[in-house]
Amino acid sequence: MTPYDKLESKLSLVYLINLIFYIIPLFNVRFALWQYVSMVAALLLFLLCYFWAYRCNRKEMHWPIVGIVVVAALITQVNPGSISMFAYAGFFIGYAYPLRRFLLLMALLIALLVTLDLTLTIHWNLFLIMGVPIVLAVSLLGRAEQAKQRHRLAELQSEDEIKQLATMVERERIGRDLHDILGHTLSSIILKADLAEKLLARQHTDAAQQQLTELSQIARDALSQVRQSVSGYKHQGLTAEVAKLLNRLRDAGFQALLIGDMPQLDNRRETALILALTELATNVIRHSNGDCCQLSFDQQDKLLHINLHDNGNVTKVTEGNGIKGLRERLSAIGGQLTTTYTDGFNAAIQLPLQEQM
Template sequence: MNLRLEQKMSWVYLLNLTLFLAPLLFVPYQLWHYAAMVVTLIGFLYCYFVAYRQNSSQMLWPVLGMVVIATLIAPINPGAISMFSFAGFFIGFACTLRLYLLLMAALCAILITLDVTGLILWPYFLLLGLPVVIGVSLLGRVEQQRQLRLRQEQQSHDEIKQLGAMVERERIGRDLHDILGHTLSSIILKADLAEKLLARQQAEAAQQQLSELSAIARDALSQVRQSVSGFKHKGLTAEVAKLLSRLRDAGFQVELSGEIPQLDSRRETTVILALTELVTNIMRHSQGDSCQLGFMQNNHRLQLQLTDNGKAAAFKEGNGLTGLRQRLAAIGAQLTLEHGSGFRAIIDLPLQEPL
């Protein structure tokens, strides 16, 4: 435990010294009494400000000085109760519960000793002193708990910020993987096709492929820029059309079935990125020439099926599919991959946001 008191309140709390100054108005002290009280008041203020500026772990030595000063001046001025109360506050603030109880017992014992030995001539010294010192020490405990609670809240806030930053980094990483993985595959395909067309002296067709390659690269650059503030797209229907066009360019016969649904922004983005990752995998690994994408709705659920007729071989899931499963799980969806007569990916998700 390493706490600090608010510095701006240090002078305000000194108003409690009025109990020490009040007897000066009513008791005819001798000159040396005044001198002793001035010296002790200066010493007390020094210990007070030293304690106030220390961490809680370093407060006890100046507090000990405050107790000694208050003990020495109490027989002359019983208003030293206020000095004892300051010591009680610092003890309550700085100490663990066990040490607090021990030191407060010692402080109360000092007050009782001063009273029963007859050194204090004021009859209300103990009657007023014990409740005041104990009560103020409890205020110190309250302040300690308040600061501990504020520190815990700050730590929780910092942890939430760090967690949020980590989640955002993971999101950007998944976005870049999904966007660039698919786009680079298309760029490679277009570049290879343009190269083959040039080799056949088909310059016009090669120029068309290069123009499409340039458009794909520009679109990828735009999406990468957007990924830092959240992936943006033109809607599920437009993105599905773009993905199907890429598959056709890769030599696949493509069939679309079912009605493309209207989804909220979060789930629409997740479905688009999921389809992008799956289409990219087909373009990279499938040895087939036919692909089907279907949308089916039933009992408030949506099922997407993406299949091809390639040579289905078991494969180890990489970062892309792992990230894809995490994305889908976040919206209550499931991904099923099947290998049989071709490859099949099934995405099942609720049409409404899960509670």
């Protein structure tokens, strides 16, 4: 059951103050004993239906509404203050039903008031003159309460949708981060392990030990990065991370060159750029058959141009999830990636120097 199905009952006792029109005649007018008894009984039955209406959902609210109308109609000749009971019925009608049914039921309720005024001896000349505006006005309060509940439900649904979207985005982020971080790191681990194996085969134990030590450190860094990825990727800055990438390219047998100066970026775009370069460097290590890789940074106007180029012989290229995720990551910060495969692989990243709002 949604919040829109039920009325809030915390103020239901306060709202009963409107019964003053029904209660005042009990003290200002002298009645016969049976009339007092009938008015008290009618009041108790009304309260039963009233709290029933607060506790049931909108689809079942017709039963307490009918009960209130019947009780009010039966007691009207004795106490015309029953108009307050009709007002409560109008409120619940306004709250429970869509517009067309609301208009129909309110027309029937007003017709009932007119019928009672014409057929009964009611000792209050203002029964219709004051009663009809009161009932209509209170019914509009019911419509307002329905609109408020509908708006509240829409807000709750919007919050749920936002939470679900945020969860989805976070999962995609973690997936991309793990792919970028672990893809590159595992490639480096394989490279170090293969190199250590070859050095051991040649009895170069000292050099092999150095490679194993570096392999251990890479594995430790990977574990730390995986832990960090669930709360947001942390890094040592663009300069330090680019230096690591160049060293790993050199370990893989590439002549790695750096051209240009490191830009100053905010943390969000710096993180995205580091992960993008990590993915691109990983692809070079995995797939390139070249021996030279060049990374360049160039600032023009308000744009930063980054190019990663290797001299491998590219014959057939199929872009996978890594490049797709990289494009999405760059697009989220206003950047774009262009890849070409003439005279080797070239990845060109264009990124605004200032974060776009």
